[in-house]
Amino acid sequence: MxxxxxxEAMTKISLSEDEKTIVSGYMNMLLDSFKKLEDTDVSGVxxxxxxxxxxxxxxDDVAIKTISREELLSNAPEQHDAYFQxxxxxx
Amino acid sequence: xxxxxxxxxxxxxxxxxxxxxxxxxxxxxxxxxxxxVCPVCAGMPGTSPxxxxxxxxxxxxxxxLTNSEISxxxxxxxxxxxxxxxxxxxxxxxxxxxxxxxxxVEIETDxxxxxxxxxxxxxxEDAGKLIHDDWMDTTLIDFNRASVPLIEIVTRPDFxxxxxxxxxxxxxxxxxxxxxxxxxxxxxxSMRCDINLSVREKGSDKLGTRTEIKNMNSLKAIAAAIxxxxxxxxxxxxxxxxxxxxxTRRWDDSIGATFSMRGKEDATDYRYCPDPxxxxxxxDDEWIDAVRSNLPETAQDKFIRLTQKLGxxxxxxxxxxxxxxxxxxxxxxxxxxxxxxxVANWIIVELLSIAKGDNKGEDDVRIDCQKFAKxxxxxxxxxxNRNVGKKILSLILEEGIDPVEYVEKNKLxxxxxxxxxxxxxxxxxxxxxxxxxxxxAGSKKVHGFFVGQIMRxxxxxxxxxxxxKLLTEALKEI
Numbered sequence: 001m002x003x004x005x006x007x008e009a010m011t012k013i014s015l016s017e018d019e020k021t022i023v024s025g026y027m028n029m030l031l032d033s034f035k036k037l038e039d040t041d042v043s044g045v046x047x048x049x050x051x052x053x054x055x056x057x058x059x060d061d062v063a064i065k066t067i068s069r070e071e072l073l074s075n076a077p078e079q080h081d082a083y084f085q086x087x088x089x090x091x
Numbered sequence: 092x093x094x095x096x097x098x099x100x101x102x103x104x105x106x107x108x109x110x111x112x113x114x115x116x117x118x119x120x121x122x123x124x125x126x127x128v129c130p131v132c133a134g135m136p137g138t139s140p141x142x143x144x145x146x147x148x149x150x151x152x153x154x155x156l157t158n159s160e161i162s163x164x165x166x167x168x169x170x171x172x173x174x175x176x177x178x179x180x181x182x183x184x185x186x187x188x189x190x191x192x193x194x195x196v197e198i199e200t201d202x203x204x205x206x207x208x209x210x211x212x213x214x215x216e217d218a219g220k221l222i223h224d225d226w227m228d229t230t231l232i233d234f235n236r237a238s239v240p241l242i243e244i245v246t247r248p249d250f251x252x253x254x255x256x257x258x259x260x261x262x263x264x265x266x267x268x269x270x271x272x273x274x275x276x277x278x279x280x281s282m283r284c285d286i287n288l289s290v291r292e293k294g295s296d297k298l299g300t301r302t303e304i305k306n307m308n309s310l311k312a313i314a315a316a317i318x319x320x321x322x323x324x325x326x327x328x329x330x331x332x333x334x335x336x337x338x339t340r341r342w343d344d345s346i347g348a349t350f351s352m353r354g355k356e357d358a359t360d361y362r363y364c365p366d367p368x369x370x371x372x373x374x375d376d377e378w379i380d381a382v383r384s385n386l387p388e389t390a391q392d393k394f395i396r397l398t399q400k401l402g403x404x405x406x407x408x409x410x411x412x413x414x415x416x417x418x419x420x421x422x423x424x425x426x427x428x429x430x431x432x433x434v435a436n437w438i439i440v441e442l443l444s445i446a447k448g449d450n451k452g453e454d455d456v457r458i459d460c461q462k463f464a465k466x467x468x469x470x471x472x473x474x475x476n477r478n479v480g481k482k483i484l485s486l487i488l489e490e491g492i493d494p495v496e497y498v499e500k501n502k503l504x505x506x507x508x509x510x511x512x513x514x515x516x517x518x519x520x521x522x523x524x525x526x527x528x529x530x531x532a533g534s535k536k537v538h539g540f541f542v543g544q545i546m547r548x549x550x551x552x553x554x555x556x557x558x559x560k561l562l563t564e565a566l567k568e569i
Contacts, residue, residue: 010360012173047187049166049365056370061145063110063117066129073125082124083222083231086175090223090230 094328096321097298098250098288102263104242104273105217105281106149112216112240113140113183113369120279124233132216132238134179139368142167146240147372149272150190150214151382153242156266156389157209159194161379167214167369171362175230176218177237184215184243186363190374196266198258207259208247217241242272248287248298253317257310260284265390268415276454283308286317290324299324300335304342304349316342320349393418401431410439414453417443420460427464430471437467441484462487466494474498476505476555506553509561512545516558516565519544530566538562 004024008015015023069082078085108118114131131138147165154161166188169181191212198205219237223230244263250256264275264282275282284307289299304320307313320340327333340349388396390412397408411421417438424434442463446456466487470480475498483503486492498504506512519541520527530537545558 010362047365049371050367052370054370056142056372058142058144058147058372059110059115061108061110061143062115063119064115065117065127066115069123069125069128072128072133078229080227080229080231083233084125084175084178086230086232088223088228088230089175089221 093293094290094321094325095251095293096288096290096317096324097248098256098286098317099248100244100246100250100256100259100287101285102244102246102260103217103283103285104153104244104263104267104275106146106240106242107271107273108143108145108149108240110143111238112143112146112214113238116238118239120281122235125235128234128237132178133234134177140183140366142369142372143240146214147190147374148382149240150212150242151374151379152270152386153212153244153267153272154191154194155379155383155386156270156272157191157194157196157212157244159191159209159212161374162188162190162192163375164188164371164373165190165214166371167366168363169366172360175232176221177216178219178234182216182218183238183366183369185213187365188371189213190242196259196262198255198262200252200254200258202252202254205249205255207249207255210245210247212242212244215241215243248289253314256286256317257314260310260313265413265415269390269393269418270387271415274415274454277308277310280308284313286313286320288317288320288324290321290328292328299328301337302335302349303339305339305352307342309344312342312344315344315347316349319347323349390415390418397431397435403431403435407435407439410443411435416454416456420456420458420463423460424464424467427461428468428471430467433467433471434464437463437484441481445485445488458488459491462491462494469494469498473505473507473554475503476552478551479503479505503552506549507557509557512549512553512557513561513565515545515548515553516541516562519548520565520569527569531569538566541566 002010004015004020004027007023007027073079073082073084076084105118110116111118111127111132114129116127116129116132119127131140151161153159165185167183168186170184170186171181173180189211192210194209194212195206196209198207216238217236217240219232219234221230221232246259250259260282267273267282268275273281277283286304286307287301288304289301291297291299302320302324304316307316319342323333324335327335339352341352342349394408394412397403397411398405403411411417420442421434421438424438425431428434442456442458443453446453463484466480466483469475469483470477475483479498483492483494483497486497487494523541523544526537526540541562542555542558545562546553546555
């Protein structure tokens, strides 16, 4: 069972001690609500991916260029030599 | 040996489609930066992914070749993570309903045959390429590779040695490249693998601490990394100086060691959930049968055909069926000149040695097979001799010349005129009295010297068999 620090790490959001208490309260309420689902027998029920009862349409494997690189990069806050540029991020 | 190493693999293979997994952008390798990106693979809001049918088919092919069960209904899930190599903030992959399950691949090593079991094969999108710029303290992103279709082949922890891992990867490469599922070029990253490794005392049924070595892309490095990492585990178990932790590690080929990258995430960190924009894809038996009936010849089938039907030696057949490219060259050349033994010889002896000189691998040799066939026919029919043939082969590769036209234009046809060869022999013998004396004194080496001199006078074009025959006769008479 993840604790509040795990959620902080997952969402990359830091919380103060006060905030942790408040958020923990909400999280527990939520989790308690979901626990009700555990009482339901779902054996044999296929997980619902969509409320629409349809098959996925598929494309043929044809390569098409739809937009130019200039258009693609036009919304980028920062770019450099046709690359998107972001703060240094090393895994 | 007191310890045993236990390994499982995750092998990523880029599928040989023309377009990406969920959009129509080209998958071409080596395009200009960010040329093959559209609003869908750039993760723009309001866009909707649409599945590439060919990618599904190639994954089914991979499943059939690995004796897997093909799932009748597959779905795609979002794997969320904080890293800018995919612009949507998540990777589309398959967690809950992967396309193939429970397959197996048989490998052969010096220790014998062994079955490697597969947990599953799932489809997913590749990520973009990041370049970390130390100078500007920024990261630059090229999304050309983002959303190129991949399959990830996940094995059970069935490997006990580096030899088994290498044999498995080679078998996989052969199966998938012969069926055109992927070109499986490790050096271009279209096949790469993660190794999960742990060490335990032999006989124990408890697994040791597991580490994962990420993104290995050469068989040599894989063997070296396994040897290093298992020794590190054994040392830790023996001395207790280092405590093993479950983590992801990176192999540094230049240093020859693995280094810690990060602690291993739990699956919950990725917040997997089905992508509501992609409806389930249904795969019926009809579709699977259609793929099965179109499966091309495997390397193993081809080896049998070459040795049994075409009568080639096992050695030749082994070399030709090791590479999809070579075996294509072989088949196509054979269509123009049906002499399997000669065609195999020219590929193995001449074509590969030129390729090696140019630092090209078996998969990178390209030749016009029709011209190649004509050349082999010219040599085989004794129109030109083998040495002239070798020179022409280089010219076909470099300049694309037509061998028949070239031989006619440069008058390279082999000299079979016995009277011309005879008179040249007499000339050479009279011009080299000293060598002739040596011959009479019993030196057989001089024979070769005379052949060289005669060939030179005839511009390298004479029929070597006729020279040999006439020279031997001439020398007997002396």
